[in-house]
Amino acid sequence: MTPPDAMALPAPPELLIFLFGLTFVLHLAFLGLLVAGLWARAGAEWGKHGAYLIEPLHRAGVMGFSTTITAGVAPLLFVQVLYGKYFYSSSISIGYPWLSIIAYLLIGFYSLYLWRWRWEKSGGPSGWGKFYVILSIAAVYAIAFTYSWNHLLSLSIRPWADVISHFDATHRLFGYGGGAAVASGAWGLWAGHSWRGDRTPPRGASIALVLGAILLAIWGMTSDFAAGSWGYGGWGGIQLGALLSLVAGLLGFMKKITLARWASFLAAAVALVGLTLQRESYRLMMLTGDYNVADETIRSQWGPFVMFGLVFVLGIATLVWLLVQVRRAQTNLIQ
Amino acid sequence: MHYPIFDPGPMGPSTLIAVMAIVHVLIAHFAVGAGIATPWLEARAMRNGDTILAGFLRRYARFLILLSFVGGAVTGVGIWFVVGLISPETISLLIRQFVWGWATEWVFFIVEITSGYVYYFYWDQMKPKAHLTVGIVYAVSAWMSLFIINGILTFMLTPGDWLVTRSFWDGWINPTFWPSLVLRTISALAIAGIFVAVVANLDKSLDREKRRHIIGEGSVFLVPLAIMIPASAWFFAVSPAHASDLALGGAVAMTMFFGFGILASTLVGLYAYFGLIKNKRLINMETALLLTAIALVATGSMEYVREGIRKPWVVYGYMYANGLTRDEITQFNQAGFFASDPVVAREVNVPALTPAEKGRLIYKVQCQRCHEIDGYNAMRPLVASWTVDMIRENTRVLHRLKPFMPPFGGTDEDLENLVAYLSTLRSAEWDNLHPERPSTVGGGQ
Numbered sequence: 001m002t003p004p005d006a007m008a009l010p011a012p013p014e015l016l017i018f019l020f021g022l023t024f025v026l027h028l029a030f031l032g033l034l035v036a037g038l039w040a041r042a043g044a045e046w047g048k049h050g051a052y053l054i055e056p057l058h059r060a061g062v063m064g065f066s067t068t069i070t071a072g073v074a075p076l077l078f079v080q081v082l083y084g085k086y087f088y089s090s091s092i093s094i095g096y097p098w099l100s101i102i103a104y105l106l107i108g109f110y111s112l113y114l115w116r117w118r119w120e121k122s123g124g125p126s127g128w129g130k131f132y133v134i135l136s137i138a139a140v141y142a143i144a145f146t147y148s149w150n151h152l153l154s155l156s157i158r159p160w161a162d163v164i165s166h167f168d169a170t171h172r173l174f175g176y177g178g179g180a181a182v183a184s185g186a187w188g189l190w191a192g193h194s195w196r197g198d199r200t201p202p203r204g205a206s207i208a209l210v211l212g213a214i215l216l217a218i219w220g221m222t223s224d225f226a227a228g229s230w231g232y233g234g235w236g237g238i239q240l241g242a243l244l245s246l247v248a249g250l251l252g253f254m255k256k257i258t259l260a261r262w263a264s265f266l267a268a269a270v271a272l273v274g275l276t277l278q279r280e281s282y283r284l285m286m287l288t289g290d291y292n293v294a295d296e297t298i299r300s301q302w303g304p305f306v307m308f309g310l311v312f313v314l315g316i317a318t319l320v321w322l323l324v325q326v327r328r329a330q331t332n333l334i335q
Numbered sequence: 336m337h338y339p340i341f342d343p344g345p346m347g348p349s350t351l352i353a354v355m356a357i358v359h360v361l362i363a364h365f366a367v368g369a370g371i372a373t374p375w376l377e378a379r380a381m382r383n384g385d386t387i388l389a390g391f392l393r394r395y396a397r398f399l400i401l402l403s404f405v406g407g408a409v410t411g412v413g414i415w416f417v418v419g420l421i422s423p424e425t426i427s428l429l430i431r432q433f434v435w436g437w438a439t440e441w442v443f444f445i446v447e448i449t450s451g452y453v454y455y456f457y458w459d460q461m462k463p464k465a466h467l468t469v470g471i472v473y474a475v476s477a478w479m480s481l482f483i484i485n486g487i488l489t490f491m492l493t494p495g496d497w498l499v500t501r502s503f504w505d506g507w508i509n510p511t512f513w514p515s516l517v518l519r520t521i522s523a524l525a526i527a528g529i530f531v532a533v534v535a536n537l538d539k540s541l542d543r544e545k546r547r548h549i550i551g552e553g554s555v556f557l558v559p560l561a562i563m564i565p566a567s568a569w570f571f572a573v574s575p576a577h578a579s580d581l582a583l584g585g586a587v588a589m590t591m592f593f594g595f596g597i598l599a600s601t602l603v604g605l606y607a608y609f610g611l612i613k614n615k616r617l618i619n620m621e622t623a624l625l626l627t628a629i630a631l632v633a634t635g636s637m638e639y640v641r642e643g644i645r646k647p648w649v650v651y652g653y654m655y656a657n658g659l660t661r662d663e664i665t666q667f668n669q670a671g672f673f674a675s676d677p678v679v680a681r682e683v684n685v686p687a688l689t690p691a692e693k694g695r696l697i698y699k700v701q702c703q704r705c706h707e708i709d710g711y712n713a714m715r716p717l718v719a720s721w722t723v724d725m726i727r728e729n730t731r732v733l734h735r736l737k738p739f740m741p742p743f744g745g746t747d748e749d750l751e752n753l754v755a756y757l758s759t760l761r762s763a764e765w766d767n768l769h770p771e772r773p774s775t776v777g778g779g780q
Contacts, residue, residue, distance in 0.1 A: 004501040006653065007427070010434045019438075063452055069408050070448050074441050076415065080430045085337065088423035089678070092341045095420065102413040109405045304435035304503045308442070315442035318472060322446075322453050325469060329453075329460035 008299035009081070016082055017293075021276045023074035028176075028272045030067040032183020036191075036208070037061030038140065039184060041115060041133045043204050045125045058116045060191065061136075065109050082293055083154065083283070090153035094146070101146050108139030148172045155286040175223060175238070178215030179268075179275050182245045185209035186264035189252060201260055206252030209245045209264055216242035216271055223278070231281035237274020241267050339678050340699045341420040347711025348421040348704055353642075355417050357635040359410035361526065363481075364519065364634070366403035368527030370447070370477035372556050373399070373454075374470030379552065381463055391535065391549050396455045398534045404451060421704065424658035425649050432497075432506055433487050440483040447476040481519060489515045492578060492645050498652050514570035521559040521566065522634065525603065528556030529626045536620035547617045554611035560604025563597055575651060577738065578644035586739065589643045596636035599629050646739035655741035657704050667744035672697055694756025697749055701741075708760065719762040726761075727754045 009016070037060040044057060079087050091098045115132035122129065152172065188205025220238045244267035251260035343351050373396055380388040418426045430437065450473040458466065486507035490497065497506035531553025535546045571579040582593045603626060610616045618626070647655050654660050659667075666675060673685050679696050688696075698714075706714045718726055730753060734742040743750060 001499070003499055006501055007431055010431055010503075016434075059452075059456055066404055066408065066448050066452070067445075069412065070441075070445050073412065073444065074438065076412070077430065077434065077437050077441065080415075080419075080427065081434050084423070084427045084430065088419050088427065089338050091416070091419050092339045092423070095341055096343075099413075099416055099420065102409055102416065105409045105412075106405065109409070113401065299501070301435055301503045304433075304439075308435040308439045311439045311442045315446050318446050318476075319449055322449055322469065322472070325461060325465055326453055326457060328462075328465070329457040 004299055005297045008297040009293070010299065010301045011305060012298060012300060013082065013293040013296070016078055017280065020075055020078035020082060021273075021280060023071065023078065024276050024279075025272045027068065027071040027075055028179055028275065029183055029268065030064060030071045031180050032185075032268060033060060033187045034064030034068045034140065034184075035180045036184035036187040036205075037064040037112075038133070038137050039204055039208060040188070040202075041112075042137070044119075045130045045133050047204075054116070054119055056191075058112070060187075061112045061115075062109075064187075065112060069105065083287075083291075085291065086154040086287070087150075090150050090156075093153060094150055097146060098150055101143050104139045104142045104146070108136045108143070111135040111139065144173060144176060145170070148176070155283055171222070174215050175219035175275055175278075178212045178217075178219055178242070179271050181208045181212030181215060182241060182264070182271050183212075183268040185212060185245065185249065185252075186261075186268040189248070189257070189261045189264050200255055201252045201257050203253075205264075206249045206260070209249030209252060209267065212267075212271075213242045213246035213249065216245065230277050231285070234274045234276070234278030234281055237270050237277060239274075241271025241274055244270060337678060338423045340703060342703065342707075343421070345707060345710025347707045350711050352414075352417050352421060353635075353639070355410055355413050357631070357638055359407065359414055360638055361631055361634050362403050362407040362410060364523040365526045365530060366399065366407050366447075367477045367481045367520075368523035368525070368556065369395070369399045369403070369530065370451075370474040371524065372527040372531070372553065374467055374474050376552055377467055377470055381467065387541075387545050387548060388552055391538065391541070391545075393455075393458050394538055395531065395534050396451075396458070398530065398537075400451060400455050404448060408448070422649065422658050424660075425654065428650065428654065429487060429490075432501075432503065433490075435503065436483050436487055436507060440480050443476045443479045443483070447473060447480060450476060478520070481523065482516065485516050485519055486512050488641075491648075491650050492641070493574060494651055494653060510573040511570055514566060514573060517566050518563070518570060518637075521563060522600075522637075524556040525560045525600070526630055526634075528553050528607065529603075529623065529630050531556070532618040532623035533620075533627060536618070536623050543617065547615060550618050551611055551615055554607045557607030558604055558612070560600045561608065563600040563604065567597055574644070578651075581644045581646070581739065582640055586643070589640055592636040592643075593640045596633045596640065599633040599636075603629060643739075647734065647741040657701050657741055659701070659741070659744060664742060664744035667749065668746065670746075672700075672745040672749045690752045690755035691759055692756075693749075694752040694754065697745065697753045698756055701744065701753075714757070715760045715762075718757050718760050720765040721761065723754060723758050723761075726757045727751075730754065730757070 037057060040057045041061060044054065111132045115129055115136070118126055118129045118132060185205045185208035188202050188208060216238050220235060220242065244263055248260050248263035248267050251263055254260075341348070373392055376388060377392055379385065380392065415426065450469050454466065454469045454473055457469075461469070486509065489511040490506045490509050493510040494506055495509040496502070497509070532550045535541060535549045535553075538546075541549070571582065581589045584590050611618070645651060645656075649656050649658070652661075655664070663675070673680055673693070677696070677700055679699050683696075685693065685696075702714065706712050706717075708714050721729070727750065729736055730743050730750060733740045743753070745753070
C-alpha cells in the first residue's frame with residue numbers, strides 16, 4: 001500500500017488563508033503597540049515627559065516588542081504552509097541579510113532595556129538614552145525593510161537574482177508604516193491617556209493618527225491594489241481607515257477622548273484588515289499561472305485542528321483571566 | 336531539489352544550525368525549568384515565611400525575562416530561519432505535517448509570555464495567592480510548549496507508524512516521545528537550578544549565609560539529573576537499533592559526546608545531592624559559571640548526539656540528511672539527476688556543461704549540506720589522497736562503506752560527472768608521496 005502524500009495541505013486552503021490573514025492582522029496590531037512604545041520613548045527623550053510615564057512606557061515598549069514577535073510566529077507558520085516553496089526560495093536568495101533579522105531583533109529588544117537602565121542612571125533624558133531610542137527604532141525599521149524585501153521577492157516567479165536588483169521595499173513601507181502609525185495612535189489613546197495626570201489624550205497619539213492617515217492615503221493612491229473583490233475590498237479598507245484615522249486624530253486634538261478612542265480603534269481595525277486583504281490579493285495575482293494553492297493535494301487533519309481550537313479557546317480564556325488580574329493589580333496600586 | 340542552495344561559507348550549514356540550536360535549547364530549557372522552579376519556590380517561601388527567598392525570586396524572575404523572553408523567543412524564530420535556509424525540504428515537511436501542533440504551541444507560547452510579564456511586572460501589586468496562580472499558569476504553559484515541540488523533534492528520529500499512515504498522532508506521539516520528554520524535563524529543571532546559583536551570586540546585596548540558603552533551596556532541581564542514565568537507557572531501548580549502535584560504540588565521536596553528556600549530568604546531580612543538600616555547601620560565582628559551562632557543553636553534546644544518531648536520515652526512513660527522499664533517490668537512479676529539473680540547474684544550459692561542471696551541480700544538491708569544499712567537514716582533504724577509482728567506488732557504495740552516509744542518487748553518467756568534479760579536488764603530491772607503492776597498484780588513477 002502506498003502511504004498518503006506527506007506534503008499534502010493539512011487543511012482546506014480557505015481555512016489556512018483565513019488564519020494567515022487573521023494572525024497577520026493581530027501581528028500588525030501588536031506592531032502598533034511596539035511603535036507606540038518607541039514613539040513615546042522618543043517623546044520622553046526629546047519632549048521631556050514627566051518621570052511618571054517612564055515605567056508604563058518601558059512596559060509598553062518591552063511588551064510591544066515581545067507580543068509583536070510572538071504574534072508574528074503564527075503568520076510565519078501559515079506562510080510556510082501555504083507558500084513555502086516561494087518563501088524558502090526567496091529567503092535563500094537573500095541569505096545572510098535575511099538571517100540578520102535575528103541580530104536586529106536582539107539589538108532592538110535589548111536597547112529597550114538599556115534605555116530604561118540609562119534613564120534611571122541619568123535621572124532623565126541623556127545622549128545615551130537618545131542613542132538607544134534611535135537604535136531600537138533603526139532595528140525595527142531594518143526588520144520591516146528585510147521582511148518586505150523577502151516578501152516582495154517571494155511574490156515573483158522570475159529568476160530570483162534578476163528580482164533582487166529590481167525590488168522596492170521602501171515604497172511598501174508607506175502602507176505598513178501608515179498602518180503601524182494608526183495602530184500606535186489607537187494604542188496611545190486607549191492606554192496612554194490613563195497614564196497622564198490630567199487624563200487628557202496624548203498629543204503624540206493624535207499626531208500618529210493624522211500622520212498614519214496621510215501615509216495610508218499616499219499608499220492607497222500609489223500602490224497596485226490588484227483585481228478581484230479582495231483587492232478592491234482591501235483598497236477600500238485602507239482608504240476608509242485613512243479617513244477614520246484623520247477623524248480620530250482631529251478628535252484627539254479637540255480632547256474628545258471617548259469619540260477619538262472608538263474612531264481610532266475602528267480606523268486601526270479597518271486599515272489593518274484592508275492592508276492584509278490587499279497583500280494577499282496582490283500575492284495571488286503575482287503567482288497566477290505558476291502556483292495555485294487550490295490545486296494542492298489536501299489531507300485535512302481535523303483531529304489536530306480540534307486540539308488547536310480547544311487550546312485556542314482555553315488560551316483566550318486564560319489571557320482574559322490574566323487581564324482581570326492586571327486590572328485588579330492596578331486597582332490595588334491606586335488604592 | 337526544489338530550492339536554490341544557500342552556502343553559508345567555510346563554517347558550513349551544520350555549524351550554523353548547531354550554534355543556533357544549542358543556544359536556543361539552553362535558553363528554552365531554562366525558561367521551562369525556571370517556570371516550574373519559580374512558583375514552586377514562591378510557594379515554599381510563602382509557606383515558611385521565607386522573606387530572603389521571596390526577595391530573591393523577583394530578581395530571578397527578572398533574569399528569566401531578560402534571558403528567555405528575548406533570547407529564547409528570538410533564537411526560536413531564528414531556528415526556523417536557519418533551517419529554512421539550509422534544509423527547506425525538512426522544515427517544509429515538519430510544518431505541513433504538524434501545523435496544528437505548531438499552532439497549538441503558539442497559543443501556549445502567547446500565554447507563557449503574557450503570564451510571565453504579568454508575573455514579573457505586577458509582583459508587588461497582586462495578592463500573593465493570585466500572583467502564585469499566575470506563576471503556575473506560566474509553568475504549565477511553558478512545559479506544554481516543551482510537550483508539543485518534543486513530539487515534533489522526536490518524530491525525526493522515530494516517526495513510527497507515520498511512515499505508513501502519515502497520521503499526525505502517529506508521528507507526534509512516537510516511540511521516543513515519552514523518554515525524551517522525561518530527559519528534557521530533567522534537563523530543564525537542572526538548568527533552572529544552576530541559574531539559581533548564578534543569579535544568587537550576581538546579587539551583591541546577599542551575604543554568604545543568605546546565598547547558601549538560596550542555593551540550597553534551588554539545588555533540589557539538580558537532583559533529578561541522577562536518573563539521566565536510566566532515562567537514557569529507556570530512550571535508546573525504543574530508538575532504532577542503528578541509531579543506538581552509533582551512540583553506544585558504533586561511532587567514536589558520537590559515543591564520546593554521549594558519554595560526556597551522561598557523565599556530566601550524573602555527576603552534577605550527585606554533587607547537588609551530597610554537596611548542596613546534605614552538606615549545605617556554598618557555590619561561589621566561579622563554580623556557578625563552571626556548572627553553567629558544563630550544562631552548556633552537556634546540552635550541546637546531547638543535541639549533537641540526537642542529531643548524529645539519526646544519520647543518514649533527517650526523518651528516519653523517509654528523508655535523508657541532504658533533504659532528498661527515498662523516492663527522489665529512486666527517481667534519480669532511474670531517470671537521471673538532471674531529468675528532475677533541479678533548481679540549481681535552471682539557469683544554466685546543462686548539455687553545454689563539462690562533466691566536472693555538471694558534477695559540481697550534483698555536489699551542491701547531494702553533498703554540500705554537510706560538506707563544504709574547504710572549511711567545515713571539508714571535502715578537499717577527504718579526497719585529496721584518493722585515486723579517481725577510489726572516489727568512484729567509494730561514492731557508488733557510500734551508504735555501505737559508511738552507514739551514516741546517504742546513498743548516491745543518479746545514473747552511471749551522473750556518477751561519472753560527480754567523480755570528475757571531485758577529482759579536481761585531488762592533490763597531486765599524494766600520487767608520488769609513497770613511490771614504494773605507486774597509486775596505480777590496486778587503485779589506478
